[in-house]
Structures are given as C-alpha cells and as structure tokens.
Amino acid sequence: MIKVGIVGGTGYTGVELLRLLSRHPDVELKAVTSRKEAGMKVSEMFPSLRGHVEIAFSSPEDAKLTECDVVFFATPHGVAMAQARELLDAGVKVIDLAADFRLKDPVEFEKWYAMAHSCTDLLAEAVYGLPEVNRAAIQNARLIGMAGCYPTSVQLGLLPLIENGLQLIETSGIIADCKSGVSGAGRKAEVGTLFAESSDNFKAYAVKGHRHSPEIMQGLSAIHGAPVELTFVPHLTPMIRGIHSTIYARLTDAGKAADVQKLFEDRFAAEPFVDVMPAGSCPETRSVRGSNTARIAVHRPGNGDLLVILVVEDNLVKGASGQSVQVMNLMFGLPEQHGLDVVPLLP
Ligand SMILES: NC(=O)C1=CN([C@@H]2O[C@H](COP(=O)(O)OP(=O)(O)OC[C@H]3O[C@@H](n4cnc5c(N)ncnc54)[C@H](OP(=O)(O)O)[C@@H]3O)[C@@H](O)[C@H]2O)C=CC1
Numbered sequence: 001m002i003k004v005g006i007v008g009g010t011g012y013t014g015v016e017l018l019r020l021l022s023r024h025p026d027v028e029l030k031a032v033t034s035r036k037e038a039g040m041k042v043s044e045m046f047p048s049l050r051g052h053v054e055i056a057f058s059s060p061e062d063a064k065l066t067e068c069d070v071v072f073f074a075t076p077h078g079v080a081m082a083q084a085r086e087l088l089d090a091g092v093k094v095i096d097l098a099a100d101f102r103l104k105d106p107v108e109f110e111k112w113y114a115m116a117h118s119c120t121d122l123l124a125e126a127v128y129g130l131p132e133v134n135r136a137a138i139q140n141a142r143l144i145g146m147a148g149c150y151p152t153s154v155q156l157g158l159l160p161l162i163e164n165g166l167q168l169i170e171t172s173g174i175i176a177d178c179k180s181g182v183s184g185a186g187r188k189a190e191v192g193t194l195f196a197e198s199s200d201n202f203k204a205y206a207v208k209g210h211r212h213s214p215e216i217m218q219g220l221s222a223i224h225g226a227p228v229e230l231t232f233v234p235h236l237t238p239m240i241r242g243i244h245s246t247i248y249a250r251l252t253d254a255g256k257a258a259d260v261q262k263l264f265e266d267r268f269a270a271e272p273f274v275d276v277m278p279a280g281s282c283p284e285t286r287s288v289r290g291s292n293t294a295r296i297a298v299h300r301p302g303n304g305d306l307l308v309i310l311v312v313e314d315n316l317v318k319g320a321s322g323q324s325v326q327v328m329n330l331m332f333g334l335p336e337q338h339g340l341d342v343v344p345l346l347p
C-alpha cells in the first residue's frame with residue numbers, strides 16, 4: 001500500500017483528493033493536515049466521507065509526513081516549496097497542486113505570484129503534471145508541479161495540432177475563452193464567491209493578464225518546440241464545478257487540408273481520460289462532473305478557416321485532484337485508472 005499524506009485537507013481540492021483516494025485500492029491515508037481543524041475527525045467535517053475516511057486532521061507540524069511515500073500539497077501557492085526539499089531528502093515523493101513548480105523561470109514566478117521562489121534549485125528537476133504530454137517523465141519523477149485547471153483544458157485542446165512539428169494552426173493569435181465554476185476559487189471566504197455575488201451573474205476577470213497565461217504558453221511552446229502565443233480570458237460562471245474552454249485558432253493551409261476530427265480521435269484514442277466527441281458535438285460541463293475525463297469537440301464553422309475547439313473538464317478532478325491521482329498512479333507504476341473509475345454525475 002502507498003502511504004499518502006495530504007497537506008491542506010479542508011480545501012476543495014483536498015476533500016476531492018480524500019474522496020478519490022478513499023476508494024483507491026492501493027492507498028493508505030496516513031496524514032491529512034489542517035491548521036484550523038487539527039484534531040477534528042475528517043468525517044465530522046465532511047459527512048460525505050463517513051464510513052470512508054477514519055482519520056483526523058493533524059496540524060502540519062504534527063503530521064508525520066516524512067513517513068509517507070507521497071505527499072500531496074493541496075495548499076495555496078508558496079507552501080509546497082517551503083517543505084519539498086525536506087520531504088524529497090527523506091525519500092518522499094511530492095505532488096504539488098499549486099503553482100510552486102509549474103513555471104520554470106523563477107523571475108516569471110515572482111512576477112505572476114508576487115512572491116520570491118524559495119526553492120529554485122528544484123525547479124529544473126520538477127516535472128509538469130500533465131500526463132497526456134509528459135507521461136514518461138512523470139513515471140520517473142519524484143517532484144511534480146501539477147498543471148493548473150485552465151491550463152489543462154487549453155493544452156489538451158491544442159496538443160494534437162502543434163506536437164510532432166505539425167504546423168496546422170497559426171501559433172500566434174490563438175484565443176482561449178474559458179469559463180470556470182466558483183469552486184475554482186477555493187473554499188476560503190471571499191466576497192466574490194458569495195452566493196449573492198456569483199449566482200445569477202457572469203463575468204470575465206483578469207483580462208489584462210492571468211497567471212495561467214505564462215503557464216499555458218510555457219507548456220504549448222515546449223510541446224511545439226517554438227513559441228506559441230495566445231490570449232487567455234477567464235470567466236466566472238454561476239456553477240459550482242466545471243470548466244468550459246472555447247479555443248479559437250486560425251488554420252494554416254496544411255491545417256485546412258487536414259482531417260482535424262480524425263487527428264484528434266487518433267491522438268487521444270489510447271488516452272484513458274480524454275474523450276473526443278463525434279463531429280458536431282457540444283460537450284457540456286455536467287457530462288464530466290465528478291470524473292477525471294476531459295471531453296473535446298472540434299468545429300470548423302463558416303468558411304472553415306477557423307478552428308473552434310471545445311473542451312470541458314471538472315476543475316476539481318481532471319483540473320486538479322483527479323489528475324494528481326492519475327500522476328501518482330504513474331509515479332508508482334500502477335494502472336492509470338486506479339481510484340479514478342468514476343462515472344460522471346447527472347444532472
Ligand atoms: N480549486 C480548484 O479548482 C483548483 C485549485 N488548484 C490549486 O490547488 C491549491 C488548493 O486549492 P483549493 O483546494 O481550491 O484551496 P482552498 O482554499 O479550498 O484550501 C486550501 C487548503 O490549504 C490549507 N492551508 C492554507 N494555508 C496553509 C499553509 N500556509 N500551510 C498549510 N496548509 C495551508 C487550508 O487549511 P488550513 O487553513 O486549515 O490549514 C486548506 O485546507 C491551490 O494552490 C490552488 O491554486 C489547482 C487546480 C484547481
């Protein structure tokens with residue numbers, strides 16, 4: 001059994017990890033931390049876990065994290081980088097759901113996250129947690145910076161078009177118009193996520209620049225082997241879970257001549273968690289709710305020069321905790337689907 005620790009077990013990604021790991025056949029939960037709820041039984045705080053999770057929250061100081069095989073950080077940015085070195089030195093693998101190990105350039109990190117990086121020596125070693133791109137590297141990694149929620153959807157939507165030297169779309173001027181449910185903002189109290197503020201309402205935010213823009217461009221440029229530039233605009237939608245990304249890209253002459261539907265179907269045929277929908281489909285966020293699946297549809301409206309790619313995912317599952325369990329499975333040589341065989345919840 002893999003001994004697992006979770007730092008930040010009271011947040012939305014933390015409790016989602018608990019839900020998934022409680023059903024995982026190869027996992028033993030050793031420690032779950034909370035500074036505010038230390039001592040309280042997990043199932044007392046989250047009755048949905050009664051009968052599934054028996055342990056209590058510990059304070060981060062008291063949790064015996066160095067006795068774990070792997071520790072997930074479901075914490076705000078900046079927490080994992082303060083503890084990663086000690087855990088790695090103790091032989092513990094680290095999976096950070098925050099952004100501490102996503103951006104390779106510490107100057108970019110400081111610019112977007114308004115804090116200096118305290119662990120730059122580990123940035124080169126850290127592997128980006130997006131299995132469809134980095135599966136082999138993840139299998140051999142001991143430190144993972146999980147892909148962000150929006151970046152997962154946008155990169156999956158563009159991957160088949162730009163990898164392997166393909167020049168099927170113009171790689172500047174791409175537009176990613178993305179919408180997220182409110183759980184994307186976390187469980188902490190904030191005016192913007194109050195019911196009266198976020199329900200019956202719809203708005204864009206961070207239009208001038210969102211911290212996921214450099215992450216998306218870093219990832220796409222690495223996949224393409226040349227700079228890829230895009231405009232990313234996130235929106236907050238009055239739903240709890242889910243991300244819907246609409247991506248617009250201009251096809252090159254080679255792209256116009258290609259069978260893009262088949263390209264996507266072939267590229268993701270062996271991927272357990274990416275579903276390419278039949279031509280003409282419009283995937284809905286609720287078709288992936290609670291599951292680790294991303295569903296993708298491609299369209300060529302009008303004269304066919306513009307490609308419109310639709311991607312839906314559950315921000316808390318494929319966009320965060322589910323994908324991190326997928327990554328853990330890879331790191332420990334387990335079947336990728338273990339603990340993730342969940343059918344989405346309707347309605
Ligand atoms: N929500 C989402 O859809 C996604 C979130 N993420 C990332 O995952 C991380 C967690 O997100 P989310 O679950 O939404 O956040 P929440 O705000 O819901 O939860 C944060 C958790 O971290 C704990 N925590 C806060 N500060 C510290 C600290 N200094 N040391 C130790 N523990 C701390 C909190 O518990 P306590 O204060 O009791 O210790 C709480 O359990 C974030 O970095 C977020 O960016 C990534 C992808 C998607």
Ligand SMILES: CC(=O)N[C@@H](CCC(=O)OP(=O)(O)O)C(=O)O
Pocket residue numbers: 097098099147148149150180181182183184185186212234236
């Ligand atoms: C709706 C909402 O507020 N979403 C968050 C993104 C989700 C998140 O927590 O960011 P990471 O994926 O980088 O960890 C935001 O825009 O800041």
